[in-house]
Amino acid sequence: MEFIGDSLVIGLTEHAPLVLAAMGFFLLYRLTGLINVAYSETVTLGAYFGMWMNTTFDLGFYTVLLPAGILAGLVSVATYFLIFRPARARNVGALELIIISLGLSVFLRHALQFVFGYPVRFYDVPPPDTINVLGVGVGSFRMLALAMVLLAALGLYYFIQRTNLGLQIRALASDEGLAEVSGIRPLLVTVLIWFVAGVAGGLAGAFYGVGSSVAPLLGWRQFLLILLVVLVGGARSIRGVIFTGLATGIALAAMSLQFAQVLYAQLVLIVAFVIILKIRGNPLADTVKV
Amino acid sequence: MNLDWLDAFLISGLFFVVMVIGLALLLHLQLGLARIANFGVVGFWGIGMYSFGVLFVQVDWTIPEPWPFLISVAFGTLVAGVSGLLVGWLIADLDTDGVLVGTLGFATAVFILATTEQELTGGALGLGGLGFPYDIGTVKANEALWLVILTVVVGLILYYVHRVHRTPYGRLLVALGDNEPLARSLGKATYQRKLWLFAFSSAGMGLLGAMNGVMERFLATSNIGIEITLAAIVGLVLGGTARVWGGVVGVVLAVGFFDIIVQSYLPLPQEWYTQAVPVFREMIFGAVLVAVLMFRPYGVLGDMRRDKLIRSLHGS
Numbered sequence: 207m208e209f210i211g212d213s214l215v216i217g218l219t220e221h222a223p224l225v226l227a228a229m230g231f232f233l234l235y236r237l238t239g240l241i242n243v244a245y246s247e248t249v250t251l252g253a254y255f256g257m258w259m260n261t262t263f264d265l266g267f268y269t270v271l272l273p274a275g276i277l278a279g280l281v282s283v284a285t286y287f288l289i290f291r292p293a294r295a296r297n298v299g300a301l302e303l304i305i306i307s308l309g310l311s312v313f314l315r316h317a318l319q320f321v322f323g324y325p326v327r328f329y330d331v332p333p334p335d336t337i338n339v340l341g342v343g344v345g346s347f348r349m350l351a352l353a354m355v356l357l358a359a360l361g362l363y364y365f366i367q368r369t370n371l372g373l374q375i376r377a378l379a380s381d382e383g384l385a386e387v388s389g390i391r392p393l394l395v396t397v398l399i400w401f402v403a404g405v406a407g408g409l410a411g412a413f414y415g416v417g418s419s420v421a422p423l424l425g426w427r428q429f430l431l432i433l434l435v436v437l438v439g440g441a442r443s444i445r446g447v448i449f450t451g452l453a454t455g456i457a458l459a460a461m462s463l464q465f466a467q468v469l470y471a472q473l474v475l476i477v478a479f480v481i482i483l484k485i486r487g488n489p490l491a492d493t494v495k496v
Numbered sequence: 497m498n499l500d501w502l503d504a505f506l507i508s509g510l511f512f513v514v515m516v517i518g519l520a521l522l523l524h525l526q527l528g529l530a531r532i533a534n535f536g537v538v539g540f541w542g543i544g545m546y547s548f549g550v551l552f553v554q555v556d557w558t559i560p561e562p563w564p565f566l567i568s569v570a571f572g573t574l575v576a577g578v579s580g581l582l583v584g585w586l587i588a589d590l591d592t593d594g595v596l597v598g599t600l601g602f603a604t605a606v607f608i609l610a611t612t613e614q615e616l617t618g619g620a621l622g623l624g625g626l627g628f629p630y631d632i633g634t635v636k637a638n639e640a641l642w643l644v645i646l647t648v649v650v651g652l653i654l655y656y657v658h659r660v661h662r663t664p665y666g667r668l669l670v671a672l673g674d675n676e677p678l679a680r681s682l683g684k685a686t687y688q689r690k691l692w693l694f695a696f697s698s699a700g701m702g703l704l705g706a707m708n709g710v711m712e713r714f715l716a717t718s719n720i721g722i723e724i725t726l727a728a729i730v731g732l733v734l735g736g737t738a739r740v741w742g743g744v745v746g747v748v749l750a751v752g753f754f755d756i757i758v759q760s761y762l763p764l765p766q767e768w769y770t771q772a773v774p775v776f777r778e779m780i781f782g783a784v785l786v787a788v789l790m791f792r793p794y795g796v797l798g799d800m801r802r803d804k805l806i807r808s809l810h811g812s
């Protein structure tokens with residue numbers, strides 16, 4: 207019983223940023239059909255932006271959180287206008303677009319080292335308050351991350367399923383031509399999606415960063431799990447992504463408690479997810495446009 | 497033999513360039529012809545290197561040299577090939593997204609195993625004890641000879657790729673990459689072809705990994721990062737994914753410029769070589785991928801001249 211409680215608490219709080227990042231990635235993937243490898247750098251940049259504002263202007267973590275997310279969202283929109291939109295206009299193929307996004311990811315990952323410096327950086331924050339949840343001590347930042355994920359999940363779900371703009375997004379993802387003749391402005395909706403996805407990734411990055419350290423590989427190390435959560439969980443809707451993300455976090459925590467090596471937990475999950483994809487295929491790929 | 501004219505940096509730079517050319521040629525078969533997007537090149541290269549190194553160092557060999565060495569190299573190649581067969585089975589009928597996940601996942605799995613299995617691999621501390629299967633005098637002479645042997649191996653790979661382009665098998669791979677359902681509807685065994693292509697080219701990557709392990713003489717997890725995959729992809733894309741010589745030209749231009757010209761001949765401040773130059777190199781590699789695929793998608797050499805190929809085949 208204690209093991210289950212520990213797994214639940216640690217999994218939900220420690221891996222909450224994974225759900226946030228996966229939700230952002232899902233929106234982008236659902237709309238564009240693009241596996242955007244450079245999304246990992248949106249996550250990394252969120253961590254760097256937050257750390258930079260925190261250490262340069264002496265602002266608290268809670269104060270820098272939203273600006274960090276917004277800056278990451280703006281970078282995400284900039285990559286759309288500078289790279290992905292022109293590429294699409296040039297009819298670049300699906301595989302080539304993935305390679306372009308890999309190139310952009312590598313470029314951003316190394317360019318940011320010339321801006322923020324080579325060494326690993328840290329947020330300058332006081333030690334977080336510890337809250338006792340089911341006998342497990344959890345840092346206040348992690349509790350906030352979990353609360354924010356739940357809020358963002360509810361907000362995004364409401365936004366996509368219940369608002370007019372969400373309806374437009376779903377229409378655009380299903381049939382761009384039909385959506386356009388129905389009066390939907392594709393550019394506005396597309397930009398909005400890239401921005402919201404960037405904000406989600408940036409916030410996730412800030413939470414990852416404050417929980418450990420800020421390094422160029424921060425987002426890249428999470429990318430495979432984000433991708434797996436979206437491909438395995440996102441076949442139906444954003445609910446699947448949220449559920450799979452939370453389940454992944456709990457499974458990672460449970461296996462980390464069992465195995466001597468934390469990395470084994472990741473290994474088991476990677477193998478399990480790839481086998482699921484093999485058996486089930488990727489239904490999402492059939493429904494999205496490229 | 498007097499090798500004073502040969503700089504040690506030049507030997508290691510040339511070795512890396514030739515090795516990446518080999519990887520780019522094998523990737524050309526997978527990505528350029530069959531359109532299998534292998535983003536986990538380093539996984540197959542790394543598992544070949546580690547399988548070779550672990551067997552060679554950890555087994556208490558009682559048979560005379562060079563058999564332990566040769567058996568270990570063969571083992572590294574075999575393990576990479578079997579891994580290719582397994583990963584190929586997982587991804588052969590998946591879309592590009594699934595292939596990305598499968599190959600990237602495999603590379604991550606190899607990294608995790610190399611890190612966690614400390615008793616076998618040395619983990620983050622690394623594994624020493626590797627060496628050349630011969631001794632012809634100095635370290636420099638041994639390295640130079642190993643470079644020559646690698647060049648012969650990569651030359652054979654180039655010859656094989658060149659031959660593939662001129663066989664029905666090569667044309668089947670191109671058809672498979674262009675339109676797999678159509679090729680299947682014509683009765684071609686597309687699944688099996690992809691599977692064996694992936695297994696054999698992965699085995700080749702493993703062989704190159706084992707040869708790199710000999711040159712490095714020390715296995716470290718820091719060597720099995722995405723940089724290897726990136727160098728092969730950049731070289732292939734820059735030269736032209738569809739052309740036999742694409743990988744060769746692209747790797748010489750990209751990797752050769754940084755790892756030979758910049759490393760050995762440009763008079764840059766010494767402190768730049770530790771961080772600024774490697775970071776700048778990767779940054780430029782990323783930019784090259786974006787720029788080439790946006791503005792010259794067929795690379796420096798351009799599209800495959802199939803019309804010329806068909807004329808030569810039919811003699812008209």
